[in-house]
Amino acid sequence: MGNKNNLAAISERTGYSVSTVSRVLSGKAEKYRISAEAIAKVTEEAHRCNYRPNLVAQSLRTRQSQTVGLVVPGIDNPFFATLASVITAQLSQRGYHTLLADSRETPEEEIQALEMFQDRNVDGIIAVPVASSPEYHERVSQDIPLVLIDRYFEKTSLSYVCTDNYAGAYMAAKYLADKGYKRILAIQGVPASMPNRERVRGFLTALNERGIENQVRGDAFSVENGRREALAAFSGNPKAFDAVFAFSSTILLGTISALRRLGITEGKDVGVISYDNNGFLDFMNPAVTRVEQPLQEAGEIAVSTLFSFMEARRAGLPHPAPVQQLIRPTLVVRESC
Amino acid sequence: MGNKNNLAAISERTGYSVSTVSRVLSGKAEKYRISAEAIAKVTEEAHRCNYRPNLVAQSLRTRQSQTVGLVVPGIDNPFFATLASVITAQLSQRGYHTLLADSRETPEEEIQALEMFQDRNVDGIIAVPVASSPEYHERVSQDIPLVLIDRYFEKTSLSYVCTDNYAGAYMAAKYLADKGYKRILAIQGVPASMPNRERVRGFLTALNERGIENQVRGDAFSVENGRREALAAFSGNPKAFDAVFAFSSTILLGTISALRRLGITEGKDVGVISYDNNGFLDFMNPAVTRVEQPLQEAGEIAVSTLFSFMEARRAGLPHPAPVQQLIRPTLVVRESC
DNA sequence: AGACCATGCACAAACGATTGCGCAAAACAG
DNA sequence: CTGTTTTGCGCAATCGTTTGTGCATGGTCT
Structure with missing residues (x-):
């Protein structure tokens, strides 16, 4: 039982050269005018021994992977x-x-x-x-x-x-404004990242256009950041803001955890809105209004x-x-x- | 500017052979007694042109990747x-x-x-x-x-x-039993998969030991399956079961969605318990008791x-x-x- | 001085595939 | 019978690396 399983082995067993075998098995047979007989014998032998090309060698030679x-x-x-x-x-x-x-x-x-x-x-x-x-x-x-x-x-x-994170944040902020919220907090993610910057821009544009009080804080797309910033924002004054825009579902979780700890009920005392697609948002109570991205x-x-x-x-x-x-x-x- | 960036190029520029260059750069210098001078020159040149070995070639030769x-x-x-x-x-x-x-x-x-x-x-x-x-x-x-x-x-x-899915399901079922639930439904995932079979076994063992009424239904670790099975189980009789054990957090979501549609309040009318680690489970209302795996x-x-x-x-x-x-x-x- | 050894390195054969080129044999034309 | 074309295929180089082997050189010992 030849345990090698490469072109050379098939070449040896069929009597055709390695190049012919290669051409047959890589589908270049007619380009190089290989005879029907050779094609038949080679493919049969390849099937018989379940030949699979070595992708590493192939990749080295062809510079494609x-x-x-x-x-x-x-x-x-x-x-x-x-x-x-x-x-x-x-x-x-x-x-x-x-x-x-x-x-x-x-x-x-x-x-x-x-x-x-x-x-x-x-x-x-x-x-x-x-x-x-x-x-x-x-x-x-x-x-x-x-x-x-x-x-x-x-x-x-x-x-x-x-x-379009600008548009998404703008939509969300406008929605909050239209709903009558007056003091809106955004808890952002990584400040330098482009999606975050665009969301901040959309948020501020929508609210400043309407003269609505607002603030942006936070610095990471994490549960911990959401919790920390919400605690900081609300612990002095439970009515400091009447709505929170969480820039990701992780931030949202942290925010809600903080609100609950402070005895604030999300959706009732304070409106919340989030970013991200996440089926779980529908199953929270109340279900979370959000900006979904077409992933x-x-x-x-x-x-x-x-x-x-x-x-x-x-x-x-x-x-x-x-x-x-x-x-x-x-x-x-x-x-x- | 030589745009090639391989051992041969370094070999040419330093005057040492490809093998020497290779041995230096792969850290086998002393094993092959390469002179300090050669090591210095080669490593310097390698740094200068920012040499990086071609992993494909390396992999072909060494059979490691x-x-x-x-x-x-x-x-x-x-x-x-x-x-x-x-x-x-x-x-x-x-x-x-x-x-x-x-x-x-x-x-x-x-x-x-x-x-x-x-x-x-x-x-x-x-x-x-x-x-x-x-x-x-x-x-x-x-x-x-x-x-x-x-x-x-x-x-x-x-x-x-x-x-240990047997142990996990056993714990969960025993917990429900100890809490006084009397008619318990399990909604399972892919029936043939080992974790699922073990969970079924743990569930049944715990409840049968205690003589508690039970049933297992469902066939996929999906939201849809949870919804379908919960609907089927409760739509005839909202009190058909007093607790549901969802075998995954996705199944849980479907179950809750079904319960709510039927006007059944999870946690109050019907106890629910789930499998899986998922931070979101803490933020549902009520937060979901669950079996977590040490991933x-x-x-x-x-x-x-x-x-x-x-x-x-x-x-x-x-x-x-x-x-x-x-x-x-x-x-x-x-x-x- | 000759034998011997250690040192420092180069040669060349792999690994398994692809591919430009060219060589035979067959077919065909004149 | 010679010259050309076509057909079918093999030779050998190549991709970039690793590694067994061997060859000089220079030093040491006797």
């Missing part, structure tokens, strides 16, 4: 988990595999991940960036097609597909954009113009405000 | 997302990378993933299996170290680390077990005895029953 690198700031965050799910599904459907990295919100780990992707010859990269400037991503992008998702940079030539659509666009770049690259064409797309989120109205 | 394959049934499920997060963190800490695949609960995609892992020369595999029999995993395991997590097979020589610990054990196998393999030792470990879950008491 059928792999896309995906780096997110935290796969344990349901938001990014859903994103990863959508993206891997899309990739898998196109015969590509996913190399996953978690930057854990740190630029160093992000860079490591991107370097690793290059070292492994990935064919493309999809990234939720955490760096504060686009330089490194731009450098990588010269060698490997790259598309940003969810977060992006200002004045960059990088492609991205994100939701499925975003993932699909990101992947198809990436593939268009990859194809251009394979064809030796110049890099197509960057695709910079903002998708409108939707307001899902429930009972929390 | 510094990569572990991870296959889960659905990365969008928060439970598996957390698991993936724990595992990638552990791997990354040890200098390994993660090739992620999502089997979407289908055996075919699971097999594809495992084949792909082999084709890519991964050094090890961590899998949440969905197949109904261990055969394929066992075959793979002969070539590549493999550890199952969360789900496992009966009478198999495969290693696994799972939580961090499970991930750590799985990874360290896998590494012990990988090391044995590298050292040419026989495969160590399988590690089959059940970790005790904990009951987190809240107010929903």
Whole structure:
């Protein structure tokens, strides 16, 4: 029993050369005018011994890996988990595999991940960036097609597909204003990140246009941050604000936990509204009104954009113009405000 | 500007041979008695041109890839997302990378993933299996170290680390019984999966021991299944059961949605208890009593077990005895029953 | 001085696939 | 019978790295 299972083995057993075997099995038979007989014998033998090409060797030789690198700031965050799910599904459907990295919100780990992707010859990269400037991503992008998702940079030539966070926050803030809330607190996430900055801008624009009292505080997309800031904001005065806009569902959880501890009932004493898709928000009591992002659509666009770049690259064409797309989120109205 | 960036380029620029350069840069300098001068010159040049080894070539030559394959049934499920997060963190800490695949609960995609892992020369595999029999995993395991997590097979020589689902369900059921509930419904997940079977066994054992009326229904770890089964169970008679045990947090959501539609208040009219770790459960009203699994610990054990196998393999030792470990879950008491 | 050893490095063969090029044999034309 | 074309396939280089082996050189010992 030959335990080797490579082209050379099939070559030996069929009597055809390695190159012929390769050409048959990689579907280039007629391009190289291989005889029907040779094709038959080789494919039969390949089936018989269940031949599978060594993707590492293939990748070394062809400089392609059928792999896309995906780096997110935290796969344990349901938001990014859903994103990863959508993206891997899309990739898998196109015969590509996913190399996953978690930057854990740190630029160093992000860079490591991107370097690793290059070292492994990935064919493309999809990234939720955490760096504060686009330089490194731009450098990588010269060698490997790259598309940003969810977060992006200002004045960059990088492609991205994100939701319109300005519009989302504006909608949410306007909704609160229309409902008659007068003093509105926003608890934000990572201040430097683009989605957060845009949300702040939308929030402030909507409320300042209407002359409604407001405040922004906080600094992380975490439960802990939500709890801390809500405690700080309300512990002196339970009526300091009559509504809270949590910039993520994690922040929301922290906020609610703080409110309850202070004896404030969310939805009744204080209106709450949140960002993020999360089925659980419907099952809280009251169910939480929120801004949902079309993740499925975003993932699909990101992947198809990436593939268009990859194809251009394979064809030796110049890099197509960057695709910079903002998708409108939707307001899902429930009972929390 | 030499745009090549490989050993050959450094070799040319330093005047040393490729092999010497390789040995210096892979830290085998003294093993091969390279002179201090050569080491200095080579490392300096490597730094200067920012050399990074081509991992694909390295992998082809050494048959190692510094990569572990991870296959889960659905990365969008928060439970598996957390698991993936724990595992990638552990791997990354040890200098390994993660090739992620999502089997979407289908055996075919699971097999594809495992084949792909082999084709890519991964050094090890961590899998949440969905197949109904261990055969394929066992075959793979002969070539590549493999550890199952969360789900496992009966009478198999495969290693696994799972939580003790029997104990968890037993605890939950006993808790309900002690609280005085008399007619208890369990809504289960995928019936064939080992965790589910064990939960059913624990549930039935605890209640039958005490002579408490019970029933098990349902067939998927999904919101939809929870909704459907709860509707079916309660729509004829709102008092058909006085407590529900949801076998996952997704099932729980569906159940609660159904109960509310029927005008039944969870926690008051009907006690509810759930499985799974999910921060949101604390923020529902009432907060949900549940069985939590020590995912961090499970991930750590799985990874360290896998590494012990990988090391044995590298050292040419026989495969160590399988590690089959059940970790005790904990009951987190809240107010929903 | 000759034998011997340690030192420091280069040669070249792998790993498993792809692919440009060219060589035979057969077919065909003149 | 010679010259050209077509057909079918093999040779060998290549991707970038690792590693067993061996060859000089220079030093030490007797």
